[in-house]
Structures are given as structure tokens and as C-alpha cells.
Amino acid sequence: MAPQITPILLAGGAGTRLWPVSRDSFPKQFLPLVGDRSTYQETLLRVQGPGFAPPIVITGPQFHFFARRQAEEVGIEATVVIEPLRRDSAPAIAAATAVARQRDPQAVVLALAADHIILDPQAFRDTCLTGLEAAADGAIVTFGIRPTEPKTAYGYIRPGAPLGQSGVRAVDRFVEKPDAPTAARYLSEGYLWNSGNFLFRAEVLLSELARLEPEMAEAVQASVADATDDLGFLRLDPEAFARSPQKSIDYAVMERTDRAAVVEGNFRWSDIGSWDALFDIRPRDAQGNVAHGEVVALDTQDCVVHSERQLTALVGVKDLVVVATPDAVLVVPRERAQDVKALVDRLKAAKRPEATDHRRVHRPWGYYESIDNGERFQVKRIVVAPGGVLSLQKHRHRAEHWIVVRGTAEVTIGDQVRPVHENESIYIPIGSVHRMANQGRIPLELIEVQTGSYLGEDDIVRLEDMYKRS
């Protein structure tokens, strides 16, 4: 019987090239970029079912609650590993692989980026199975994509001699993003795009790492050995993890190991590294436009339009990317979509909140969104997930009115606990100790009207917090 595959998802990236939809505080892998589900959720669902063990997710300390909640939303129980800081992909893959090996010393691991789009999930799984025997035999299997054009934004793989298993070849060479003439030559010479996903035995990868990057291997191994349970998350030991050098898996292992193999994948794939990538992977209308949301286009060709809530209207334009969110609008030619990163850097330098924060702010218990504000008031929509509990808190400068519009809130004010149902309201005076919880089975939604002379988020005294934020 073939071994099961343990998926590990790398979900710690930031991804500012898809600004203003993707921002540091809530990056693209957790966002529904093209459908109802996030690419992280789509990735989880892609590696479900026979042949796959429960997944392991590794992500940063701002994102672990989202990672768990979004997995639960699609009915998947994931082990969520918290990497205390960013050290690029090699330490993250190694740590998650070590966790998989603790579970099963013979584990075969599939390392996946959580922010890619794959349009043919069955073909993807078939490709994984094609590489499984080679991986079980000790290869580190990559998945190459037959290029459709000479992209300069992707890395390339030159396949070498066939190995013992059908469909598996050695890797002659990995190459970084080439210039345009080189990319054209690669196409004619049969190179493949490097999709950045890997299949290997846990033991094999960790041994290669120990051989090639002993310092990293030691640091990662210690961070896993000393990991602590934190509300059901596995928190890697921060001091040990911080000792690891910062390197990508390509530099640390793939370009130096002689165990690299490649399977050609017959699935449509994109790393959606920038907005123009949607032009390649999404369906276009008769005028060549890729549109998401409410879009009206007159005499407009070959544009990518992403409209979150507004109506976006284009007249007489061509080859543009137009992205509209509630608090930020972006217009850039498709061929300059890579420059969005420079734009976001500039917005960060100017300390513009839109650079990093969404209007909708995600919290362990759910999210809130500021929907209006004036000189002495602010209005928020607050959504508390079932089981969510806000911290026991008080404010020095503001009173709050809560109107429940869906579900039932369990509200604590001082010593009193009482339910507040749909179409009921409650008043929280300045300075009073209070808490809200959703003990129900459906999301709790309420409108909060704050009034006072100072309404900053930092006017909060947290007395108790089940998410350890106090």
C-alpha cells in the first residue's frame, strides 16, 4: 500500500504585490481573491481525501487564529504551527516537516504554498501520485509546469534523464527568474516553470538539510523539540528558531542536493505574484477583460478589474489593472503590475494605514470594521464567531452602544451577565468593565456606536483575555 501524504502549507507570507486587496495585516493567502474561498482554503481542500493525512500549517504569530478558523470553515482540522519570526521558506518547511516526522517517522510530506491558484485539483493530485514512489524511494520531487509563454517572473527547471519511476526525471538545473531572451530560449529548450511545491520523505529532507545547512537543521530541530502548546497551536521555541539562518528552500537544499527530481504537472497553475497573473489564469470575456465584482466596461480591452464593493466603470481603456476596495483604489498598466510593490513601500514610508491595514480588522474572536466616524463618534460592525469571546475590558474615554442585529450576545457589565438578542441594545458607560461573548451556534453580528472625546484603538484596558493578549 502506498504511503499517505502529509500536506504542509506555508501560510506565513505577506504579499504586497496584490495591494490593495492583500495587505500585511491580512495577506492574500487568507483572502477570497477569485471565488468564495481563500487560496489557503482552496489549497487545504485540494489535498483532502484518500491518500492524504491531516494537514500541517505553518504561519506567523499574527495569522494562526485565521489559519485555524479558515480551516474549520471548510471542515478541516489542521495542526497549526506558529513560526515566531520570518526566516524564509527553508526553516519553515523544515520545522513543519519535523512535526510531520514526529507524527510518523516514515511520513511523506507535500510542501505547498498556500497562495497559489491551481485550476485542476484532480490533475494536481494525479501529479503528486506520479511522484509518490520516487519520493518514497528518497527523491525530493518538484513539480514542473509546461510554460505557455516566456515569463520572466518564474523560476525554471531543466529536466534531465528519466529516473526509474514512470514520469519522473532527474533535475539538471534550477534557474532563477531569467531575462526575456533567456526565458524564450528556455521555452525552446524544454525547460519547465518551477511551481515551488515539493514532495519528499520527511527523513530525507531533514537529512539533506543536516548535511547542507547543519546550523539551520540544529536550530529548527531545537525549536520543534522545545515547542509549546498554546491554546492548541504548536508554538516553535522562539530563541531556537531565531538561531536559524534565513534562506529559501531553493538556496538551502534544492540547488545543492543530488536527490532533486521533477514530475511534469498537467494542471493550470499560477503563483499570482502580481495582479497581471490573473490575466493569465482567469477566464476573459469577449473583449479580453478579467472582471471580478460589479464591473461595467465600455470599449475596454484586456484589463484586469477587481471590484470589492463598488461599481467600477471603465470606458475606452486597454491593458490596465483597476482594483477598487472600500478604502483604496489602484490603477496601473498590466505590464507594470510588479511596480505595486514599490507603491506600497512608498505608502508605508508615508505611514499610510491603507498600506498595511484593511478596514476590516481580523481578531481571534472574529472581526470588526469601522463603517463610519465623525468628530466624537465612530460606528463599527462587529462579528463574533461562535465560541468567540472578546477580552474583559474597559475604556477611559468612550461609551459604547451595542445593537445586536444577528444572533445573541452574552454581555458582561461589571458583575452582571445578561443575554442581548437580535433587535435589542445595551449601553456600556465610560469606565465600566465589560465583555461580550458568542455562546450561540451562528455568528453574532452587532453594530457598535462609540461616543467620546477620544476613540483610538489604544484606549483599551484588557483585564482578562482567553487569547492571551492582556
Add this chain to the structure above:
Amino acid sequence: MAPQITPILLAGGAGTRLWPVSRDSFPKQFLPLVGDRSTYQETLLRVQGPGFAPPIVITGPQFHFFARRQAEEVGIEATVVIEPLRRDSAPAIAAATAVARQRDPQAVVLALAADHIILDPQAFRDTCLTGLEAAADGAIVTFGIRPTEPKTAYGYIRPGAPLGQSGVRAVDRFVEKPDAPTAARYLSEGYLWNSGNFLFRAEVLLSELARLEPEMAEAVQASVADATDDLGFLRLDPEAFARSPQKSIDYAVMERTDRAAVVEGNFRWSDIGSWDALFDIRPRDAQGNVAHGEVVALDTQDCVVHSERQLTALVGVKDLVVVATPDAVLVVPRERAQDVKALVDRLKAAKRPEATDHRRVHRPWGYYESIDNGERFQVKRIVVAPGGVLSLQKHRHRAEHWIVVRGTAEVTIGDQVRPVHENESIYIPIGSVHRMANQGRIPLELIEVQTGSYLGEDDIVRLEDMYKRS
């Protein structure tokens, strides 16, 4: 002593070419397009002070409350005349002129579009004074602008022989919007742009109209004679006014009278007929961009960007118009800005609410704006002007929670009347008769949270209404 000038403002236009900022339900003359005040308010302020009588405004039956309130906001008491339906400019000017003549049989009238921008108000007033003696002597004086380029969007005037008064010449010819080569020739031949404003004795214009358009003159005269006072507005008799032919003042009078004269104006002027007009009249930055609101532009040239509330970011584009409002975004090349009209026509055909209605809805008592909504709730911000009183009303399908965030509301529920102060709330159960009023000196602002199974605006039973809407 020189006679006073009575300004009449034509404020009934629609103006969809500046969509999505200008829409039928609240058109451009009432909007702060370039500063804090609307062009209507700027026009009122331009003709204040020594030499000017109190203004007369003529506008449509959807707009008379805005016209009065916006005049009051800038400290001006205007006579507001309601034209029952649109009949183009000639009947509107004639009706307002007849009202001015009722006030003073010798009145000299200055007919002004309420939606133009004039950057040099003192130069504008000086130009009016230059024409005053000629107007008092019986001329119908127009103001011509020395063209800066061969615009095809403006009408032109060929000045003729000097008349008796300094700076005043006869009009040889009025011409409609020319094609580009003709416009270029006009420039070389000394033609002027026709600014569409006029100065004349009331008696002179009405006599010319009686001679040239007797049917129109009769209809307008009867509509003024039978006008009624309506809450302090002067409502023209609808049946009489409807008998008037529909014609512009150019066709009805100016192109046919031998009393036309022209004074060259030394003020910067625009009729802001489309978004590209802002490129000509507004200051440009070093890259040639005209920006309003929060705009970040990288490597971007010669664009017009109007951002109402969002951050609008442009990278690597040129010669575009980008307009962002809370519910609609527009992207169009500057040279195709005229095509916005066709876009709006298409949106109207598709019955898109954004085509005609703003998210902020103006009412006689103030305005409201929907700021959030869900399946069974809606949140509105409501602002009631001092003295404003909402209708006595009830709803069949919704309850309402009101939280006052500024000012004091006088709330009626059933037989009870009580004040609700800042940071207080009140609940309006389904079916209960209620009313809200602002008896204070500052605007009343409140947040309304509606809950119920149907939340349409048409779920309202108006029992009493001081604005006669019940």
C-alpha cells in the same frame, strides 16, 4: 447712480457628464467639486455686495430645498423659484426675469449658470460693471472669454463694431460648437468663447421674447402671474409653464435679436462640462496631474484624479481621468471624458441605482446615508439641519434604534415627546407612529440601526409632513 444688478441663477440642470460625482438626484451645481463649497454657492457669493440686489434662483421641484439650504449656509437669502418641469434655458430665464421685474420694473438682470467655475470673482464683477451701462441702455450683453485653445466643446462669439460704451462691442455672430479646424480658425480670427451668462434690463429681454417667441412669453408670463407661495418658495403655475415651447436662450433670443452685445471677460472660466475640463481650470502638479482628495501618483502624468473618500493610487499611467466615490469608480482617458454620458445612459438602461442616486440622499430636512447593511439590518447616518423635522411616520416591517451622536433630537413616539441627547439612544418598535425633529442650533447627527425582514425605503406611511410629502 448706476442701477443695482439682480442676479438670477439657473440651477435646474442635471449634468451626468461628471458622473459618478454628479448624478440626477443631486447634480453638480450643488456639489463641492473643487473646494468646500458647491459651484452654486460660489456663484451666489460671486454676485454679493455693493451693486447687487438679492438673488433669484430658479430650479426644479427636486432641488428647491437644497437651493434654499445651500444659500442659507453661505448667509444669503435667495428667492427660490420652482420651475415645474424642464423647458430648457429660455423659459427659465424668462420666468426668473419676470419675477425680477415684479420686484423692480427697471431691474437689470444678470443671468448666470450655477454650475460654472470662475477663478477670478473680482475680474468677473468688473466685467459685469463694464457691461452695465450698455445693458441699462437696452443691450443684451454677453461675456466672451479670450480662448486659450481651439476647444470644440464651447460655443463662440464673433465680436463686431464697438458700441458707444467703453469695452462693449456688437455681436456679429453666435456659433455653435465647431469642429477642430473651424475652432482653430476662430482663434486666429479673434472669436471669443461664449460663457453663457447674460446681462440685460428685464423689460428688454421680456419684450424681445414677446416679439420673437410670443407663445413662450405668454406661457411664462401666465406661470408667474399664477405662481403660488409654497413654504416660502415661489412655485410657477405648472399648467401655464407647460405650454411654453422648449428652447435654449441662444435659439429663442440671442441668435435672432439685434440687441446682442459682448464684453470681453478677463477672468478664468469653465463650464466644467466634463471631467477633462478640470485639467484646464485647476492647478496641476509638477507631473501635470490635477488631484482632489487623497491621491498618490507614481510616474503618472497629465491625469485628473478625484477621490472622495478613498485613497486613490496611480502607477505608470498618463492622460487618464480617475474618479472614486464610495459606491462607484470611473476610469476613462481624458480625451474620451465626453463618453461618460453614454456610460451613464447605459447604467440607467440597466437600472443601476448608482446611475442616478448617491449613497447620500438629500431631503428637505437634511440627509441620510446608508453606511452598512446585511440580510436583516441596515445602518444609516442621519443628519437633521437646525429646524428640520422629519415626517410623522410609521413602518410596517422594521424597528429602529436611534443613537444620537451630536446635538439633541426631539423624538415623538405615539403621544410622547421627549428629548434625546448626545450619547443617548431610543427604540422605535415596529408599527409605532414616530417623528424626529431638530429644534437646536447645530446639526443633529444620529446613527439609525434598522432591523426587520424588509428594509426598503418604501416601507413608510407618512401621516404628516411639513414639507408636504405625505
